[in-house]
Amino acid sequence: MAGEAEQLRAYVEYLRDMGVHDFYRRGEPVYAEAVPVPAPAAVAAVSVVDEVAEARPLPAKTTVVEQPVVPVAVPVRPQFLEPPIAKLVSFDDLLPLPAARVDAAHKAEALAEIKTEIGDCTRCPLAYAGRRTIVFGDGDANARLMFVGEGPGADEDTSGIPFVGKAGQLLNNMIQAMGLKREEVYIANIVKxxxxxxxxxxxxxxxxxxxxxxQQIDVVQPQVIVALGATAAMYLLGVKQSLSALRGRWHSCRGAKLAVTYHPAFLLRDPAMKGEAWKDLQRVMGEMGLKSPAKA
Ligand code: SF4
Structure with missing residues (x-):
């Protein structure tokens, strides 16, 4: 099975190298027979997902041809994503902040809706690379503090919960040292x-x-986001800089203050850097008015 997944992945990559990008779907399949000729009011009612996708500029070589929507009897191909974009776009530049924010009583429900929207996602090649579980996110929908990592590992892939392996245990320790419980924060990754x-x-x-x-960040509306590692920081902030250049100062992301620190997996490999990570977390604690349990 693993061999088949690797083979399929290699095949997808080969086709991508050849310029075939139609594997990347945007949203659920929309078949021609289900698509009426859009009335003006219906055109305005785009989903957040569509808005995000449209916020990414198409490559210069891509030509967009407006085609009239003609209902046909035979369902054909789904609606596809544009070719993959290598350009970095910060979360702030990707989409304006929503005019109406989800209130505290409805955040859990709104997160559940995003999870439903993801479904059994096959929008990117990771769907065909041996994943067992889509790791959505975990924690308090009303959390003031959100941690964002890079992607699930083997333990997370098995359990469906982010940060549950050794790196997850270290993150739990870091959260406790900040005077919080894991269930009081929200944890997610760049890829699921x-x-x-x-x-x-x-x-x-x-x-x-x-x-x-x-969308998860916009629903939770944390006061502070902590980007765990350079990859999370790169995609959240839309910049490719070293961790040392990004640490020690505040950034902004979706209305939250954002701090950058080391990924717990890195700290497991290099425990000497835990002190530096603790300095980053202490700045976060100062911002949020948190006290370490030892000093509380
Ligand atoms: S990482 Fe998984 S959930 Fe995310 S777009 Fe790819 S297939 Fe979908």
């Missing part, structure tokens, strides 16, 4: 499916999946 062999998500994967994380 495990990249094979825990490799870094490719741009097409991150740029396809991040529309859902953006």
């Amino acid at each position: 499916c495990r990249p094979p062999a825990n490799r870094v998500p490719e741009p097409v994967e991150a740029n396809t999946c991040d529309q859902f994380l953006l």
Whole structure:
């Protein structure tokens, strides 16, 4: 089975290299017979997902041809994403903040709707790379603090919950040291499916999946986001800089203050850097008025 997934992935990558990008779907299939000729009012009612996708500029070589929608009897191909975009776009530039915010009583419901929208997602190649579970996110829908990592690992792929392996245990310890419980924060990743062999998500994967994380952030509306590692920071902020250049100062993302620190998996490999990560978290605690349990 794993061999078949690898073979399929290699095939997808080959076709992508050849310029075939129609594997990347936007939203659920929309068949021609189900699409009426749009009335003006219906055209205005686009989903957040559509708005995010449209916020990404098409490559210069792409020609967009407006075709009239003609109802036909035979369902044919689904609505496809545009070719993958390698350009980095910050979450703030991707889409304006929503004019109406979800109130506290409806945040859990709104998150459930995003999860339903994701469904059994096959919008990017990670769907065909051996993933077992889509790891949506975990925690308090009304959390003041949100952690964003890179992508699920093997333990998360099995459990469907982000940060549950050794790195997850370390993150739990970090959260406790901040005077919080894990269930009081919200945790998610840039991509929701495990990249094979825990490799870094490719741009097409991150740029396809991040529309859902953006919606989650807009629903939770955290006061502070902590980007765990350079990959999370790169996609949230739309900049490719070293971690040392991004740490130690505040950034902004979707109305929240954003801090950058080391990924717990990195800290497991290099425990000497835990002190530096703790400095980052102390700045977050200062911003949020949190006290370490030892000092409370
Ligand atoms: S990583 Fe995201 S976009 Fe890709 S298949 Fe999984 S849920 Fe869908």
